[in-house]
Amino acid sequence: MNTTTIPQSEFEERIKRFQANIRKENLDACLVHATESDMAHVRYLSEYWPTFETGAVFVPAEGEPVLLVGPESDLYASHRSFFKNIEKLIEYRESAEPDAPGMSFITYKDLIAKYVPQGIKKLGIVGWAITSLPVYMALKEQLPGVELVKADMTLWPLRFVKSDNELACMRKAFEISELAVEAILNEIKPGMTEFQVIGIAQREIYKHGGEYEGHSLYCFCGESTNNAISRPTHNKIVENEVIQLNIGARVSGYSSSVGLPFSIGPLPERKRRLVEFGLEAHKKTIELLRAGKPAGTVVNEYEAWVKEQGFGQYLLYGPCHSIGMMEVERPWMESTSEYLLEENMTFQVDTFFYDKDFGLRWENGAIVKEGGAELMSSKFMKYTEI
Known part of the structure; x- marks a missing residue:
């Protein structure tokens, strides 16, 4: 607890x-x-x-x-x-x-x-x-x-820069979020509604000592996954379709979010390829993070890399925003950002791509360090078919 x-x-x-x-x-x-x-x-x-x-x-x-x-x-x-x-x-x-x-x-x-x-x-x-x-x-x-x-x-x-106590709260929040995601992957079945899936997450968050959800919890299936911001509905979970989770617990005021796309059964190749590329891009962003680097440079390098790989048409925004007491808070990391990354700044590595009929988001928390970044969640850094 x-x-x-x-x-x-x-x-x-x-x-x-x-x-x-x-x-x-x-x-x-x-x-x-x-x-x-x-x-x-x-x-x-x-x-x-x-x-x-x-x-x-x-x-x-x-x-x-x-x-x-x-x-x-x-x-x-x-x-x-x-x-x-x-x-x-x-x-x-x-x-x-x-x-x-x-x-x-x-x-x-x-x-x-x-x-x-x-x-x-x-x-x-x-x-x-x-x-x-x-x-x-x-x-x-x-x-x-x-x-x-x-x-x-x-x-x-x-x-902007988190204390040891703040980081401890955030690590605990991410730990609880991972437990909630794991429970969903173990229990989700075709025919469940998106609301019922979120109910599993809420049960686990409170069961393991979270004080509240860290944000509006996401579960989307199918076409609605291309929404950049949305809420779950009575839409039913189906097989062979992208299912998107973004699950976050709150601990002593501090938020978290673990986001991943997965499917029940195999995806069509077109959808699977974009999901897998999204994970590649997610990992690329993590590679770019380190203390002393201009924030805008991270964004420009990320966007250039995505376009070089031939996926620029699927990019809406990215790749990071700060996280702390709110799941999205200042400072944003944008191409116009001039500030330098500092040790113990905390960011959500937020990798979102979308097409006309589906989308995906990989999301994990990272702590900026001198030599790179410490992930606050890494358990689900792989594409999963269940």
């Missing part, structure tokens, strides 16, 4: 490093946002994970941080987070927007007066893309003299 966690001391060190970045950017404070589905920034700082409602962490450049929750979450937050400062704001209620009669809330104006009595002039917003309109409108109305600044990059870089 999972006993892998992030210690409180590491959370406290994260806040200190974040505050140093806030001061470096000449901000007076940052307001960090999360939703139930994209909880990463707030959980990274506080261990709090909103349920139904949204949430935030208010971090002044100097002083103690404050966890901000909605009407129903104060007791839950006090049990989950180590923060001693927790405040309720109506802006973090759920999207049904209950009036919450009889409850009392503070405002952003009250928050500043209580925790930064000297006042603020520049407030950084972290989680810009998921900050809700009610929050934004309340900030504009209650803090009319305060400049709101997009400040995601005060926090994101702290998450």
